[in-house]
Amino acid sequence: MTDVLIIGSGGAGLTAALFAQEAGASVTVVGKTYPTNSQTSMAQGGINAALSNAGEDHVSSHIADTIKSARGLCDEDSVRHMCADGPQTITWLESIGVPFSRLDNGKSATGSVAQRQMGGASAKRACYAQDYTGLKILHTLYDTCLKQNIHFLDEYYLLNLIIQEDTVKGATFLELRTGEVKQINAKSVIMATGGYGSLYHGYTTNAYGSTGDGVAAVLRAGGAVSDMEFIQFHPTALKGSSILISESARGEGGYLVNSDGERFIDELKPRDEVARAIFAQLQEDQEVFLDIRHLGEEKLMELLPQEVELCKLHEHVDPSKDLIPIKPVAHYTMGGIDVDYALEVNGIKGCFAVGECSNAKVHGANRLGGNSLLEITAFGKIVGENAYKHAVYASNKKADDTQLERDKKHIINIYAQENSFNFYENREALGKLFYENVGIVRNNPSLTQALDNVISMQVNLAKMGINDKSTSNNTNLTDFLEFSNALLLAPTIISSALARDESRGAHYKEGFEAMDDENFKKHIVLQWTKEMMS
Amino acid sequence: MKITILRSSDNTHQEYTLPQGEMTLLKALTSIKATQDATLTFTAGCRASVCGTCAVRVNGKEELSCAYKVKDGDVVEPLLYHPVLRDLKVDKNKAKETLVQSTAWLQKGQEASLTHQDEKLSETQTDCILCDSCYSACPVYAVNPDFLGPFALTRAYRYSSDKRESDAKTIIDNIQTNGVWDCTLCGECTLACPKGIDPKMDITMLRGTSLQFGYEDPTFSQQSFGTPDFGGGFGFDPNGGF
Numbered sequence: 001m002t003d004v005l006i007i008g009s010g011g012a013g014l015t016a017a018l019f020a021q022e023a024g025a026s027v028t029v030v031g032k033t034y035p036t037n038s039q040t041s042m043a044q045g046g047i048n049a050a051l052s053n054a055g056e057d058h059v060s061s062h063i064a065d066t067i068k069s070a071r072g073l074c075d076e077d078s079v080r081h082m083c084a085d086g087p088q089t090i091t092w093l094e095s096i097g098v099p100f101s102r103l104d105n106g107k108s109a110t111g112s113v114a115q116r117q118m119g120g121a122s123a124k125r126a127c128y129a130q131d132y133t134g135l136k137i138l139h140t141l142y143d144t145c146l147k148q149n150i151h152f153l154d155e156y157y158l159l160n161l162i163i164q165e166d167t168v169k170g171a172t173f174l175e176l177r178t179g180e181v182k183q184i185n186a187k188s189v190i191m192a193t194g195g196y197g198s199l200y201h202g203y204t205t206n207a208y209g210s211t212g213d214g215v216a217a218v219l220r221a222g223g224a225v226s227d228m229e230f231i232q233f234h235p236t237a238l239k240g241s242s243i244l245i246s247e248s249a250r251g252e253g254g255y256l257v258n259s260d261g262e263r264f265i266d267e268l269k270p271r272d273e274v275a276r277a278i279f280a281q282l283q284e285d286q287e288v289f290l291d292i293r294h295l296g297e298e299k300l301m302e303l304l305p306q307e308v309e310l311c312k313l314h315e316h317v318d319p320s321k322d323l324i325p326i327k328p329v330a331h332y333t334m335g336g337i338d339v340d341y342a343l344e345v346n347g348i349k350g351c352f353a354v355g356e357c358s359n360a361k362v363h364g365a366n367r368l369g370g371n372s373l374l375e376i377t378a379f380g381k382i383v384g385e386n387a388y389k390h391a392v393y394a395s396n397k398k399a400d401d402t403q404l405e406r407d408k409k410h411i412i413n414i415y416a417q418e419n420s421f422n423f424y425e426n427r428e429a430l431g432k433l434f435y436e437n438v439g440i441v442r443n444n445p446s447l448t449q450a451l452d453n454v455i456s457m458q459v460n461l462a463k464m465g466i467n468d469k470s471t472s473n474n475t476n477l478t479d480f481l482e483f484s485n486a487l488l489l490a491p492t493i494i495s496s497a498l499a500r501d502e503s504r505g506a507h508y509k510e511g512f513e514a515m516d517d518e519n520f521k522k523h524i525v526l527q528w529t530k531e532m533m534s
Numbered sequence: 535m536k537i538t539i540l541r542s543s544d545n546t547h548q549e550y551t552l553p554q555g556e557m558t559l560l561k562a563l564t565s566i567k568a569t570q571d572a573t574l575t576f577t578a579g580c581r582a583s584v585c586g587t588c589a590v591r592v593n594g595k596e597e598l599s600c601a602y603k604v605k606d607g608d609v610v611e612p613l614l615y616h617p618v619l620r621d622l623k624v625d626k627n628k629a630k631e632t633l634v635q636s637t638a639w640l641q642k643g644q645e646a647s648l649t650h651q652d653e654k655l656s657e658t659q660t661d662c663i664l665c666d667s668c669y670s671a672c673p674v675y676a677v678n679p680d681f682l683g684p685f686a687l688t689r690a691y692r693y694s695s696d697k698r699e700s701d702a703k704t705i706i707d708n709i710q711t712n713g714v715w716d717c718t719l720c721g722e723c724t725l726a727c728p729k730g731i732d733p734k735m736d737i738t739m740l741r742g743t744s745l746q747f748g749y750e751d752p753t754f755s756q757q758s759f760g761t762p763d764f765g766g767g768f769g770f771d772p773n774g775g776f
Contacts, residue, residue, distance in 0.1 A: 033577070033579065033585075033587060034586075034626060034630070034664075035665070036585075036664045037579050037585045037586060037587045037588055038585070039580075040580060041580065041586070042580050042584055042585070042775050043587045043662065080686065081709045094698075095643050096640055096643070097639070097640035097693060097696055097698055097699075098655050099653065099657070099660040099692075100648075100653070101650075101653050102648045102649055102650050102652060102653040103650065103652075104650050105563075106647065107647065108645055108646065108647040109645045109646070109647075111647075112647060113650065114653075126773075129660070130657065132660075132661060135584055135661070135663065136660050139660070139662065139664070143633070143638060143639040143640075143689070143693075144639060144640075146633055146634050146639060147637070147639040147640075154627065157589070177625075201585040206580070207580040208578060208579060208581075209579060236549075241581065243581060243582045244582065254554060296564075306583075306584070309583070310582060310583070313583075313601055333758070342768055379611070389676050411648065420644075422568070424567070424568030424569070450572045465575065466572065467572035468573040469622075470573065471620045472619075473573050473575055473620035474575075475567075475577070475623070476567070476572040476573065508555060
């Protein structure tokens with residue numbers, strides 16, 4: 001029995017693993033792919049910490065900016081904790097060898113780490129590594145995990161948490177290579193499974209795998225989820241492919257212009273405001289472009305080399321000479337697994353959550369660029385230590401195989417299920433439905449329509465089977481399981497959005513354009529009843 | 535437009551028809567799986583050349599599916615030197631072991647003053663996404679399956695040359711066997727890398743550092759001092775180590 005089972009091997013999971021093991025725990029990290037394949041690799045712009053390397057800054061300003069952007073929905077103590085931990089988190093990343101971009105200021109250690117402007121920030125606060133910040137942090141974490149001999153199980157797909165007396169006892173997995181359903185017993189479990197942005201299939205910057213598997217598993221196991229309606233739309237994704245162009249492009253001085261060549265918004269406002277301004281232009285049949293030509297080729301290659309490549313490859317534009325056609329798409333899910341100060345899941349003892357899958361209430365209604373990489377590393381440390389503390393006193397009595405047998409049966413049933421509706425078509429339809437009806441600007445009739453469509457899709461799920469009957473390496477099956485999880489979460493997002501008759505941060509509703517603190521300065525928390533779980 | 539894909543079930547190339555027009559190979563594979571053949575097996579993640587999941591070979595050359603534009607007649611096959619799990623999906627665990635064997639991490643950190651110039655020294659090397667393209671392109675694996683290989687050696691170089699590393703010798707010690715001297719410097723890895731990394735150059739640099747730490751080119755010393763054969767082996771041998 002492992003002390004701490006970590007589900008998800010992105011930046012949050014790897015950080016948690018390192019600190020849990022350092023505290024004294026035996027650790028197993030389980031992922032549905034390989035550790036460096038995660039969404040963390042896609043974080044481009046930076047990681048926030050008030051270091052004052054590029055002009056005056058203070059932790060208090062970082063806190064104030066984060067609270068302001070959260071529009072009253074964050075927990076201010078959690079925000080203070082995260083922001084105050086910023087500088088020491090960068091010190092730790094420096095100590096394991098993260099290759100940050102550097103300033104020529106003659107300073108040592110983190111004193112020379114380069115910092116750039118991001119939207120909604122009152123100072124140049126985002127530490128970066130060109131526009132590959134997430135990639136380079138993730139790979140350095142991985143190298144450090146190899147150094148510390150962290151135990152990995154690759155290609156294990158999470159099925160369900162095992163719960164006895166409201167306490168987590170482990171989890172069941174589909175081992176993708178063999179097709180076997182397996183049980184892993186653990187004293188503590190950390191969910192680090194990523195967000196659910198891929199529900200917006202075709203209209204998201206996210207990787208295919210960000211289907212909210214962990215959030216759905218917590219819901220099925222009786223845990224709480226919250227703030228599910230708060231989905232961040234990134235203002236600048238490539239028009240044709242939804243591939244992300246980092247906010248740092250605007251932080252470095254890029255403009256947004258419409259077909260008439262006019263600027264229409266302060267580009268450095270928080271993402272929710274910029275995304276809505278772009279959306280309004282698109283509604284008026286304007287095209288919208290990111291213009292970074294004036295930065296010049298040399299500076300672009302220095303600061304944004306990845307963006308230049310992606311623009312050339314996917315849109316056939318050279319950012320040093322051409323305008324970049326863009327649109328806002330789903331990018332980050334602020335809501336997720338509801339956790340307390342210790343990052344323990346509300347409703348499941350011994351189960352913790354960290355990173356995008358969790359709602360630690362640091363982002364509130366709108367996340368600031370550069371705060372998610374900080375969250376996964378700063379809170380990854382805390383969650384690793386807390387999960388170990390829980391493991392010390394947890395019972396080492398293993399769970400029986402009730403859940404395992406139930407999940408084996410479930411998988412067998414999927415193979416036997418009739419297949420009269422193609423779930424891949426439904427995956428496309430769900431993404432489009434969400435982008436149009438549960439998108440940047442919402443209204444109650446469209447949300448109600450979306451809920452109807454989702455419910456009929458859920459009814460039809462029993463008639464969406466798989467064509468591939470192979471037991472081993474069956475990606476048709478995992479695609480189906482991922483789609484099922486996304487579909488399970490869909491109503492939680494819509495019903496929360498319906499209930500919130502106001503506009504706040506990323507949630508903007510026609511007819512209710514103002515913020516209504518009296519009725520809605522609160523989190524919408526959802527939990528399944530015992531009847532729903534059986 | 536037609537492309538063929540190597541299927542593992544019967545080890546034959548299967549032909550698929552795609553609509554005309556520009557599309558990435560990943561988009562083609564996704565569309566085939568969704569509408570034509572759900573059994574076609576491949577892996578993918580970010581669609582943006584950064585997660586390292588989707589490398590395959592197209593017409594014998596390593597490509598990221600998400601960055602390659604499909605052409606009529608393309609032949610798509612899995613990476614070489616990796617056990618094929620199914621179709622284009624391969625087992626990367628053995629390849630990743632090379633990172634452990636070469637101890638490609640910061641051994642013993644120390645505080646340092648890093649400059650913009652220092653950043654540039656490892657900027658490209660740290661763009662590595664572990665897609666395994668270079669491993670697949672490396673012909674050394676045909677004769678030595680235990681070779682540490684391009685991506686692990688590039689990573690070893692990146693840490694050994696970091697000013698924050700106070701114990702570069704440990705890394706250098708660990709890349710002598712099946713390591714820097716087993717490379718033929720053919721440059722196939724450099725051609726294959728989708729991120730523009732030059733492992734051949736990194737390996738050459740590591741050879742230089744190895745010499746500084748007192749190591750010798752074993753192929754050279756074997757020939758030089760193995761037998762007193764002054765006629766052939768001693769002296770400059772163009773194929774000796776470089």
